[in-house]
Every structure is written in C-alpha cells, then in structure tokens.
Amino acid sequence: MGNCLLIHLGVGLLSAFFGFLLGCLYCKKRGYSALYGSEQRNRLTVEQSDSKNAAQEHLTGAKMPQFNAALAKQAYNRTVKENDLKVIEGIGPKIQHLFHNNNIKTWKSLANCSIEKCQYILDKAGEAYRIHSPKTWPKQARMAYEGKWQELRQWQDKLDAGH
Numbered sequence: 001m002g003n004c005l006l007i008h009l010g011v012g013l014l015s016a017f018f019g020f021l022l023g024c025l026y027c028k029k030r031g032y033s034a035l036y037g038s039e040q041r042n043r044l045t046v047e048q049s050d051s052k053n054a055a056q057e058h059l060t061g062a063k064m065p066q067f068n069a070a071l072a073k074q075a076y077n078r079t080v081k082e083n084d085l086k087v088i089e090g091i092g093p094k095i096q097h098l099f100h101n102n103n104i105k106t107w108k109s110l111a112n113c114s115i116e117k118c119q120y121i122l123d124k125a126g127e128a129y130r131i132h133s134p135k136t137w138p139k140q141a142r143m144a145y146e147g148k149w150q151e152l153r154q155w156q157d158k159l160d161a162g163h
Contacts, residue, residue, distance in 0.1 A: 065147050075149035083107055088140045089156040090132060098125050110141035 072080035072087075080087055083106040085096040102121050104110050110118075118134035136159060143152040 065145060068147055068149075071147060071149045075153040085110060085141070087144055087152075088137050089159045090134065090137060095122070095129065095132065098122070098129065107141040107145035111138050111145050113138055113141075 067082040069080060069082070076087070085091050085099055085104075085107070086093060087107075088110070091099070098121055099105070099110065099118075104113055104121075115135050115138060118137055122129040122132050122134065140152060140156070143149075143155070
C-alpha cells in the first residue's frame, strides 16, 4: 500500500512539473511571462482599453478621428506623420522606441496610458530616462489623436520639455 501511494504521488508531481514546463514554453512563445508579471498586465490593460474603446465607438456610432496631415503641418510648419510620438513635447526618438517596445505605438494608446505606466517604462529603461516627466504626455497624445493641432501646439509652446 505504501509503494502504491508513492507511485501516485510521484506521477502527480511529475505531471505537475511537466505541466508547468509546457505552460512556460507556451507563454514564452506567446510573449507572456509564465508568472504573468506587471509588464504583461500593463500591456494587456492598454490592449483591453483600446479594444473597449473600439467596441464603444462601434456601439455609440461615434467615428474615430481621422488624421489630417494638412492641419498638423499648418500647426507645426513641418510634416507630421500619423502616430509619431515625437510630436509629444518631451518625447524624442529614444523614448519613442522605448514606448514602441512596450506596445504603445499610437497616440490613442499613449492617451489611454496612465502617467504611472509611462514613468514605469522610463524608470525601467535606466537612469538616463528617469529624469523625464511624462505627466502631460497622455493629455498631449489625446489632443493629437483628436486632431486638436492648434490647441496642442499652443499648449506645447508653454511647456518646457513635457513639464
């Protein structure tokens, strides 16, 4: 009877171990942490927020704002590409790259991102990025997404590197 119990216990432990390994491999292949860390939760929160907004727009009949390059160019006296995060005061090419690596690639996704999440991305990137203050970035991104170019430009003229 004792050997039988040990066999069942051993088979159970081996099954649990191999199940865990298979789960880790599956999650790694899909880009998730096996233990589902805060980075993945934050990424999913942004993705869920975008999906929720899209569904809400569909249900309410509200149309997504269309990017108007001519209005953006008029406000900035230069060509502005759609979803270029560098339009946001305080974001340059390196910070844009950081945000893209964290699945924040559009003005809408940045607008739906919390200031805390923005700061977390900067803090995680190292000392050189911790000095930046993202407290106005989501609001600036919202204005860009909504096409409020003159209003955004006037506000940015008052800002000093995103503060």
